[in-house]
Amino acid sequence: MSVKKAFTDTARFTSSDPEPLVAASLACGACLKRPVTVLLVEGDDVAVAISWCEVCGVATEVTLNPEQLLRIAMKPPGSMLIQTVN
Numbered sequence: 001m002s003v004k005k006a007f008t009d010t011a012r013f014t015s016s017d018p019e020p021l022v023a024a025s026l027a028c029g030a031c032l033k034r035p036v037t038v039l040l041v042e043g044d045d046v047a048v049a050i051s052w053c054e055v056c057g058v059a060t061e062v063t064l065n066p067e068q069l070l071r072i073a074m075k076p077p078g079s080m081l082i083q084t085v086n
């Protein structure tokens, strides 16, 4: 089984940005498809949103600040399924 490279990025939206911008920040790093499921892993200072692309199988890790984490947890963009891991 081959392991594909994970893309890492830092989210750039603010809590008042519109939904499409939030969704776009979580998109696949390779093909820009929006993820169906996003795993939120909370750390001490930052959180990481991890998703796997259905199309190309690449993992994308996006670093979130507490404000961004709250925005995604409270108002998930589109039909994304958000799973939180503490």
Ligand SMILES: [Zn+2]
Binding pocket: 028, 029, 030, 031, 032, 033, 053, 054, 055, 056, 057, 058
């Ligand atoms: Zn992709």
